[in-house]
Amino acid sequence: MIKEFKAFISRGSVVDLAVGVIIGSAFTSIVKSLVSYMINPLIGLFVGGINFSDWVFKINDATFKVGSFINAVINFIIIAFVIFLMVKLINKFRKTETKEPTNTEKYLKDIRDMMKKNDEY
Known part of the structure; x- marks a missing residue:
């Protein structure tokens, strides 16, 4: 184990x-x-x-803190947008890797090119 x-x-x-x-x-x-x-x-x-955090409403003994929820939603949207911008910026500076084609891919490309050449005549 x-x-x-x-x-x-x-x-x-x-x-x-x-x-x-x-x-x-x-x-x-x-x-x-x-x-x-x-x-x-x-x-x-x-x-x-x-500041929405003071917004509450009560039903009997239950207190609903609607304002705190609104603040949390606004903060989530702002955080999500900031993360989006940061990831976009990071991706902009990240090097894109150029992959060398495999032998199979080269072979298939040659076959495709030969078939295109044969279709022209």
């Missing part, structure tokens, strides 16, 4: 997943800071510092 666990944990996909989760949590804190300390105050300048 220990050998199986060692084989499982040594797989590249498990290690990649662990690294992805760790980097993802670090990236989350960066994005939250960006949104909380830079973007939200900027938006507050344009909307007059509206």
